[in-house]
Each structure stands twice: as structure tokens, then as C-alpha cells.
Amino acid sequence: MTGILIGLVIGLPWLGALVLWRVSDERPRLQHALAVAFSSAAGFASLALIPFASAETAVRIDVGRYFGELTFVADGLAVSLTAIACVIGALAVIFSMDYMRAEAQLSRYYAFILLFIGAMAGLVLSGNLLFMFFFWEITALCSYALISFYNDDPKAVAGGVKALLITQVGGIGLLAGALTAYSALGSYQVSDLLAKAETLPSNFLALTAFGFLIAAAAKSAQFPFHTWLPDAMEAPTPVSALIHAATMVNAGVYLLARFYPAFAQVPGWTLAVTLVGLVSALIAAFMALAATDLKRALAYSTVSQLGYMVYAIGVGGVLASQFHLLSHAVFKALLFLAAGAVIHASGTRDMRRMGALGKQMPFVRNVFVFGALALMGIPILNGFWSKEMILEAGLSHGPIWALVGMVMVAGMTAFYTLRMTWLVFFGEARESRHAHEAGRAMKVSLGLLGLGAWTTWLLIEPFSALLQHTLPFHGISSLNLSELSHEIFAAPLTYAALIVIALGLGIFWMVRKQAAGRRESWMDVLSRESFGFEWLNRRVASWTVGLGSVLQRTQTGVLSWNAVGILGALLIVLVFLVWSVK
């Protein structure tokens, strides 16, 4: 039964992608209907999979001598991420019914979204390292195709190429790690790596560990690979909500969480993970303070919250990090979709040109406020519980200076979130715009996600029990609601964090009149250059192009020089053969 459900969860979206590829663009209603049907079916299948989660391998297909076995394991980590991907995917597709109503080439759009959903499910369910890499690359392809969806806009294409290049560099880390593990273990199976990690020679294990860390940092837009996510906001907003907030960027966090027991023993690894999370959270929150583009601000916020999750893994709180992943997926998707409704209605992404839209769009304003409260970590929305769990884990196992940084980030988060909400929905209307309320399909998605922001924290007990029983190597202990409340409300850290959040809110309230100013300050310059990393990107790009033009001189097009090349290669082969025979 588990195997069938796994097949449905990966196969239904892929079948949908194939079908939608063939549907003509002359029939948009059919396209919308088919996309919603396939993604909803996948969503239901993923929810049906949850009761069947276990630590055993559900599907095992032999693929020959060199690749080992293609296995799928439906354990707690996999099943929860699959459910997030499929359910939020379905909601994003439903939202797209209204958002993409007048767009062209919908079959390309929906086909890639469905392909992505299936690939994401395959990525987290995979029990074979090589196939995990395979699904990883498919998600990178879909991300590129969807960011550059408006392919006659050069900014969109540039954003897509940048995302692709940076995440591919990470992919090399994943492949190198997988191959290193294979050469030491003789097997690509994840369960083998987790069980026998101590038996690996220490430099092999370190290479694998840091290779995976690079892959995770690149995929989750963490420092030093954080520059691609803000530029990826050229994608249509449902894509930003699904891929760049709720699913693909979580793949990096998933990777770290899955392999934490194997790599925690590598000296310096947990410290590196903590640092990556901390620095990402700090610089992204800083860049969000001055952002003027609504989606870019949300992108910085995503990087910052992912920094929280990575930090949590670094200090050993895998349960806290996964719980925050769940909360964040819900409230960030909510925020992005609501932002999409605002952008669709008002025609601009620049927050300085919005204002007082709450009067014209009450429903969107309300759900956006819910999402904002969750992001800030206000009790009792889901963000509060998971963020406090992370801070608790940081206090008990991690370095104090890192914890201080994370609490500061909580304050900055409160500031920029309130700033975003205020600039868009409250205050005075800076430009008179006529914004219509969101359409019916949009309201369905937004409403369901808004409900989730208030309630997903109630799932802590089944969630932690699921992880405890299906992850034999992680040592997670289950937690029920009363234990959780006791832990959070009895800890002084919680109150300290709440005070810092209130401080952030208060500071914004005092400066709210200057929030919509148009002069560019040093903060804007620093954000735009991503703390110097954009310069680094430009250097690498120009160096590569220069190398290409130098090497271009070998392509003379003249047959005689090609013949020299052929004979030169023959020479090298002969030298090698003669030398090796000796």
C-alpha cells in the first residue's frame, strides 16, 4: 500500500505534467481544470501516505550493478515534506487559476509546476543517494524554467540563469559527497550511510559532510550562496510561493536534517552549520529592513527563516527545525500568495507606491496580517511555537553568542514584517490606485493557509511521534502539547525573545512616517550588493567569459589543426599505454 501511494504521489503529478504538455493553449479552462485535478489528487495521496509512514524501505527496484537499488523510504521526514509539497502545491495551483487567468502558454507553466511537485516528492522519499541527486537536478530545472517563465523579460531570464548556476554549484557538492560515500561504503543507500557513518575513514566522511553542506547552502540560498533568491522573484508569484518559500528551498534543510546523525561527529561540521544559519539569518534580516520591493522583502525573509532552520540543525534541534519548516511553509506561502493578490490588483511591486490597500482588500489584509503575526513569532500562531523551540534548543546545546544573534534577528524580523504590512495595507494611500479584492480561487487558497497559520502548531504531538518512530538514527523524542507549552512558557528565554520582538515593533512604530521615503541610503546600497557578494558573482561571470574567449582560439575551423588535435590525443593515449604496460 505504501508503495502504491508513493507511486501515486510521484506519478500523478508527472502524468499531469505530460498530459498538460499536450493540451493546447487554446483551451485555458481545460488547462486550469486539469492542473487543479492532478495537483489535488497528489495532495490527497500525500496526506493518505502519512499513516503508512515507517522506517522500512517501501519500494525497492534493482537498477543494475552501477546504481545499486532504487529505493523509496516513507519515513517521518519524507512524509511530512511530501505532504507540504503536494498540499501547498495544490493550493498554489488553485491560486493560479485566478492569478494566471490572462496569461499565455499556461501548458508550459502547469507542466513545469506539476513536474516540480513530483520531483520534490521523489527527492525526499528517495532512499538512494544517486537518485536523490537525480530528483534534486530535476527540481533545479523546474525552478529555472519557472523563474524564466516570462522569457521575453531579460530580468526574468537573468534571474533564472543565476538561480540555476548557483544551485548547480551546490549540486556538485551533493554528487561529490554521494560518490565519496559510495567509494567508502560500496552502497548508495541512505540507511547504510546513516548506520555505518562511524566506520568511514574520517577524511571521506568530512568530504561528504561538507559537500552536502555546500549543496544544502546553495539550494536553500544560505550564506555564501544567498544571492540568487531575491533575483528569483521575477517568477510568477504562485511559483515563488511554492518553490522559493515552501518546498525547493527546504530541500537543503531536509538534506541537513536527514544526514545529521551521520555528520554530527565530523569535527567542525555542526559549528559550520550553525554559523551558516546565523550569518544568513542576520544579513538577510538586515537586507529586508530597507527593501522596497514587496517580493524581495519576502525573499530576504525566507533566507532569514531558513537560517533559523539551519541554525537549529547545527545546535542539534532537528525536531525544532522540522517543526519550523512546517510552520514556515504555511505562513510564508500565505504571505507570498497574499502579496501576489496585492501585486495582481495594484499592478506594482514597489511598496513605496502602495498604501492603505487594506480598505480596498479587507480579506487579503486579514490573511496577510495572520501570516505576518506568525512570521514575527507572536503567540499563539504557529511561528511562535516553532521559533521558541529553536531558541530553546540553541540555549541548551549551542554557543551563547549564536543565540544572542538569533534573538536579535527575531527583533529585526518583527521590524521589517511590521514595516511591510504597514507600507502595503495601512497608513495613507501614497498613490491613488484602484485595487480590487482577490478572486474566489485566490480566497480559497489564502483562507486555507490562514487557517493553517493558526492551527498547525497543534500537530506537535503526532508530528514528533511520527519522527520518533520512523527515524531510528536521530534520537528524537516525542513531545505533546502540554509538555510543549510548559517548556515554552516556563523558560525565561521566551519572555526575553518576546521583549526583543516588542522592541522591534516599537522602534518601527516610532519611525513609521519616514518608512515610505524615496531617498536611497547606505542600507539600500548594501542590500543591493548583497554585502559584496554581487561583486563576487560578477567577477566569476566575467572571468568565465574571459576564459571562454581565450579558449576560443583553439577552434580555428581549419581541418589541419583539427587533425593536429586528433593526433595529439593519439599521442597521449599511446604514451599512457606504453607507460602503464611497463
Place this chain on the structure above:
Amino acid sequence: MNLSPLDIVLLGTVLLLAVGFYGLLITRNLIKLVLVLQILVKAAVMALALAGKSSGNLGLGQSLAATVIVADTVVAVVALALAVQVRKHAGTLDVTKLSSLRG
């Protein structure tokens, strides 16, 4: 230095091969290039027969050599037809002027 007959044949084959490779690098005329390829083919045929003789299995050596001759003759025919068309369309058979595949 006592060289067996087969050694002499080896030296002759390698010499022919060397002349062929040198021609491959030096020639600028497409038709002469086809001719040079034919020289290389003859060297290959000699080598195959030599290998067959020295390993005792002349039948296998000869059958492979026959296959090589057939294949390379077909290649030469098609290459000459191509050269005729190149002459008609580009006006020249000089390899250095036919560099439209420049990178």
C-alpha cells in the same frame, strides 16, 4: 641484430603510417586528403595482416582487413562526392578557406 621478417614488415607498416599521418597534417587540398586517408588504410590493412600472421590466426586477420577495406572505400567514395559538392558551392577545395565552423 637479427630481425625476423615480421619485424621488417612491422617497420614498413609503421613507416607507411608515419607518412600517412604526416600527410594528414600537411595537406591543404580536400582531394589529396582523401588520398592520404587511403594511404593510412593501406597501413592499417598491413598491420591487420601482420597481426594475424604473428598470432597464427590469418583467417581472422584477413576477414578484418577485408572489412576495413570495404568500409574505408565507402568512406572515400562519399568523401569524394562531398568534395565535388564543396567545389561547386564554395568554389574552393582549400581546407583553410573552408573554416565556417570557426568557434
Place this chain on the structure above:
Amino acid sequence: MENIAYLLLGLAAAFCAYRAMISKHLLPSALYLACVSASVSISLYLLGAYEVAVIELSVGAGLVTVMLVYTLSVVGEDTYDPASVIPKPLALLVVGVIAVLAAWMAYPVVSRPVASGEVLLADVLWKQRALDVWVQVALIFSGVMGVLGLLSERTIKIKEEQILQMAETEKPIAIQMEEEMRV
């Protein structure tokens, strides 16, 4: 005695090949190639490979020479024979090293001949290497198709005529449209 024969034949083959390569006119090159083919064929005969010797002589000295001469008649002779693009020392170096290495590799194997068990060519060709024969048939077929496609002038001419006809019929229409626009 055998040694001298092989030596002379080898030197003759190399010499003729060299002359074929550096000759300024293509017709003498084709004839020198025929001489190379003859020398190689006699060597093969002396080695004991009788069937291949015959094939080599007929194909190399007959077929290839005829084809080269025919192509020369179609294409015409380019009397300008320019110097090579690759610097000669580089070419000599590369070729020399390859030759030395190849000889070095092959020498130990060749000079210890094994006594031959009498295997007939016919047996090998039709039974063990039957696949080779099919491959050769496919090759010849595709070669014929290739040459027919490349050298058929008729279809090109017919297409040219069609294009000219279409241009003729569209000319009055184009002139009409111009007049209408001017009005």
C-alpha cells in the same frame, strides 16, 4: 631472402606514398597511390594473406584510382599548391613520436610468431564474423544513398525551376499591390 623482399617492398611503399603526398598535380598522386597499393598487395601475398592481397590490389589500384581520376575530371585541377598551415617541425615531431611509440608497443608481440593453425578465411568470414558482413552491406547501402543524394543534380535543378516559376507568377501580383498602395 624474405627479409630483403619485405624491406624493398616496404621502402617502395613508403617512397611512393611520400611522392603521392607532395606531388603538385593530383593525377601523378593518384598513380603513385596505385603503386603503393601494388607494393602492399605483394607484401600481403608474401605474408600468406592471399585473399586480402587480391582484394587490396583490385580495390586500391583499380577502384580508388579510377574514382580519383573521375573526380579530378569533374572538379578540375587546381594548379596552386600552397604551403601547409601546420609548421613542418611540429608535424614531424608529432608523427615521429607516434611512430616510435607504436613500433615500441608492437615489437614484442610481433617478433614472437605463433605457429599457425590452418583456419580458412571462408570459415571465419561467414561464420564467426557474419555480423561484419552485414555491417559491410549496410555501409555499402548507405554509401550509395549518400552519393546519390550528394551528386544528383536533377532534383536541385527542378527545385530551381519551381522557385523561378513562383517568382514569375508573383511578380504581377507584387506590382498590383504596389499600385494599390500608391492610390
